[in-house]
Amino acid sequence: MKARLILTFLSVLSCLTLSAQTAGGGLSEEALKEISKGYADTPSDRAIRNALNQTPINTLATVAQHPMSDTHFTYEVKTKGRTDQASSGRCWLFSGLNVLRARMIDAYNLGNFTFSQDYVFFYDQLEKANLFLQGVIDTRDRPMDERMVDWLFKNPISDGGTFTGVADLVSKYGLVPSEVMPETYNADNTSQMRAHLSEKLREDGLRLRESKARDLEPMKIEMLKEIYHILALCLGVPPQSFEWTMYDKDGKAVSTQTYTPRSFCDQFIDKSLISDYVMVMNDPSRAYYKVYDIDYDRHTYDGHDWLYLNLPLEEIKQMALASLKDNTAMYFSCDVAKFLNRKTGVCDLANYNYGDLLGVKFGMDKKERIMTHSSGSSHAMTLIAVDLKDGKPSKWMVENSWGANYGWKGNLIMTDEWFDNYMFRLVVQKKYVPADILAKFNQKPVQLPAWDPMFLPEE
Numbered sequence: 427m428k429a430r431l432i433l434t435f436l437s438v439l440s441c442l443t444l445s446a447q448t449a450g451g452g453l454s455e456e457a458l459k460e461i462s463k464g465y466a467d468t469p470s471d472r473a474i475r476n477a478l479n480q481t482p483i484n485t486l487a488t489v490a491q492h493p494m495s496d497t498h499f500t501y502e503v504k505t506k507g508r509t510d511q512a513s514s515g516r517c518w519l520f521s522g523l524n525v526l527r528a529r530m531i532d533a534y535n536l537g538n539f540t541f542s543q544d545y546v547f548f549y550d551q552l553e554k555a556n557l558f559l560q561g562v563i564d565t566r567d568r569p570m571d572e573r574m575v576d577w578l579f580k581n582p583i584s585d586g587g588t589f590t591g592v593a594d595l596v597s598k599y600g601l602v603p604s605e606v607m608p609e610t611y612n613a614d615n616t617s618q619m620r621a622h623l624s625e626k627l628r629e630d631g632l633r634l635r636e637s638k639a640r641d642l643e644p645m646k647i648e649m650l651k652e653i654y655h656i657l658a659l660c661l662g663v664p665p666q667s668f669e670w671t672m673y674d675k676d677g678k679a680v681s682t683q684t685y686t687p688r689s690f691c692d693q694f695i696d697k698s699l700i701s702d703y704v705m706v707m708n709d710p711s712r713a714y715y716k717v718y719d720i721d722y723d724r725h726t727y728d729g730h731d732w733l734y735l736n737l738p739l740e741e742i743k744q745m746a747l748a749s750l751k752d753n754t755a756m757y758f759s760c761d762v763a764k765f766l767n768r769k770t771g772v773c774d775l776a777n778y779n780y781g782d783l784l785g786v787k788f789g790m791d792k793k794e795r796i797m798t799h800s801s802g803s804s805h806a807m808t809l810i811a812v813d814l815k816d817g818k819p820s821k822w823m824v825e826n827s828w829g830a831n832y833g834w835k836g837n838l839i840m841t842d843e844w845f846d847n848y849m850f851r852l853v854v855q856k857k858y859v860p861a862d863i864l865a866k867f868n869q870k871p872v873q874l875p876a877w878d879p880m881f882l883p884e885e
Contacts, residue, residue, distance in 0.1 A: 474783065487778040488767070497834060499823055501750040502811035506531055507538035508836030510829035512614030515585040519543050519550070520827035521757050521806040522592030525853075526601075528755045528808070530694050537675045545607040545687065548661045549599045550591065551583065553726040555627055555653045558582045559646050560727050562631040570635075577722075577876050582627040585616045589757040589806070589853045590732045591725030593699040598726065599664075600687030601695065606668045612660035619660045623653065704867060705734040705853050706742050710793040714738055717869050722876040735866055739846055743819060748858040750812050757853035758809035758824055761801045762838070764848050771826075771833020773840035775847065792847055803850035807838065819845070 453461075465471060477486055505528050511520050523541045531539055561578050568575050612619045630649040634642055670690070671682040685693070696702060712718070714736050723732040749756050767777045781787050795801035811823035819842045823834075830836040856864060 471785075483780070483783065484778060487780045487783045489776055489779055491776070496813075496821075497839070498813060499811035499821075500814040501747075502823070503528060503750060503753050503755045504532075505755065505808075505810055505825055506536075507540065508825065508830040509540060509543070509827045511543075511827040512609075514614055514616040516543060516547060516587075516613075516616070517806040517827055518587040518589065518759075519546055519592060521759075521808050522589050522596075523601075524808040524825055524827070525755050525757050526596070526695055528810075529696075532753065534672065534680075534694070535674050537673060537677065540604040542602045542604045542607040544604075544609050544613045544661055545602045545664055546592070546595050546599065547585070547613060548607075548657055548664050549595055550587065550725055551585075551623065551657055551661075552650070552654060553595065553729075554583045555623065556646070556650060557722075557724070557727045558627050559630060559634065559649060561722065562634050563642050563646065566635045574876065579628055579631060581876075582624045582631065583620060585620055587725055588723070588732050588759075588851075589703070589705065590723075590730050592757075593703065594724065594726050594729035596691060596695070597699050598729075600689070600691035602665060602668060602685075602687050602690060603670055606665055606670065607662055610661055619656070623656060626652065626656070700730065702855055703853050704856055704859060704864070705732070705851060706737050706745065706859075707734040707851050708739050708742055708792075708849060709736050709796060710791075711796040712736055715866055717867055717871040718874055719871040720874045720876065720878055733871055734851065735863070737863070739849070741860075741863065742849075742852055743845075744860075745854045745858050745863075746809060746822075746852060747812060747819070749854055750809070752858070754855065754858075755825070756809045757806060757851075758849070759803045759806040759851040760840075760845075761803065761848040761850065762805035762807075764801065765844060766838070768832075771838045773838060773844045773848070775841070775843055801848065806851075809852070810837070818842075 474486070505524070509520050509524060511517055520543060523543060523546070527539055527541055530536065558578060558581075562575075565572070565575050565578065570576070570579075633649075634645065637645060639645065665687065667684060667686050668690075669682065669684045672680045674680055707718075717733065717735050719731045719733040721731060724730055746756060762773070764773075765775050765777045766773050790798070790800060792801070807824035807826050809822065810825050812819050813821045821839055821841050822845055823837050823839050826833060826836055826838050828836070833839075
């Protein structure tokens with residue numbers, strides 16, 4: 427009996443296999459034989475295969491040439507010190523605060539000064555928890571498999587973000603110096619904290635959907651008290667007031683005062699964080715000169731969705747040049763991993779030749795890479811320098827947040843050709859934007875859904 431069952435099973439399996447092979451669109455034996463001719467087993471193929479057996483593709487694809495060694499830049503914003511986001515997705519926060527600290531260092535002749543990323547990050551996580559829970563309340567009458575509901579539970583909280591979040595959070599909660607609320611292990615290493623926050627929020631979201639109460643605000647507040655407790659344990663308790671001494675670049679004490687986070691921000695940073703900046707983007711997959719905003723792409727429920735004007739690259743470059751010539755750094759984001767030599771910190775399309783190594787041609791342009799999810803804005807940094815040749819940009823430099831020893835003195839250098847292919851977002855002060863371009867922000871935005879490919883938060 428047992429042998430008969432086995433034979434029957436094998437017979438059925440054979441029929442299913444035959445059916446799969448002969449079905450339209452499947453891989454038949456004949457097709458597989460033809461496909462296998464793609465590997466010719468030539469001496470060159472065997473040598474490359476042997477090398478790839480124990481060597482990363484990037485290593486073998488590295489072009490044998492002298493790396494870019496010219497570090498001269500025509501215009502460079504003078505910044506001091508380099509920050510390190512460690513193993514976290516907070517590049518958006520580091521980049522945004524680096525823009526603000528560059529202004530403060532210049533205005534007050536300071537030394538190596540930094541704002542507390544941990545302080546702003548605490549409220550970022552609390553606000554994102556509220557954003558999720560309130561989103562669940564707003565959509566609780568919809569089925570669980572509805573697109574927006576599913577997206578909310580898939581993305582309850584993250585440590586990524588954009589400059590819009592920096593502006594909303596700083597405007598609401600203020601700032602403190604880094605020594606007042608220093609980094610903690612879980613600020614530098616966010617994955618475990620994020621996993622537990624996500625688990626708790628998803629559970630809380632289900633409880634909110636199941637509740638029969640008409641007013642869910644008290645229930646949400648109790649849930650957020652637990653989130654606050656977790657954040658306080660992991661990140662520390664945000665200060666209500668603090669005493670701080672300002673030192674100039676020579677280490678001389680200038681003043682000692684007691685501040686609240688709001689009064690500190692009001693005294694040293696312009697209040698016009700929202701109104702003074704605009705975000706422009708180069709996305710050739712969509713119409714230029716249109717304003718777009720992305721639903722739910724914000725850090726606070728009562729804040730601003732990410733809104734940008736889509737522009738050709740040359741117009742964005744002119745704004746960047748105007749800002750750098752005036753010694754003003756900018757929030758900048760790109761697809762940083764593409765063609766980045768991690769040893770030299772140089773982003774250059776000539777760094778690697780994957781096509782020759784693998785024997786294929788990679789031919790998509792920027793528009794096609796965006797449309798197929800092959801490329802998108804993944805990392806935010808601070809644009810601080812440009813080098814001109816015959817009046818046109820030849821290379822750019824950004825202040826990174828991967829520590830002072832990464833790249834060139836904590837910076838990344840990118841060729842203008844790389845910039846064209848993998849630059850996406852720039853946040854620039856309005857005074858560097860031509861009047862006709864600035865006027866285009868007055869049009870009604872085209873709203874994109876939360877799951878749009880450009881939602882990718884910088885990490």
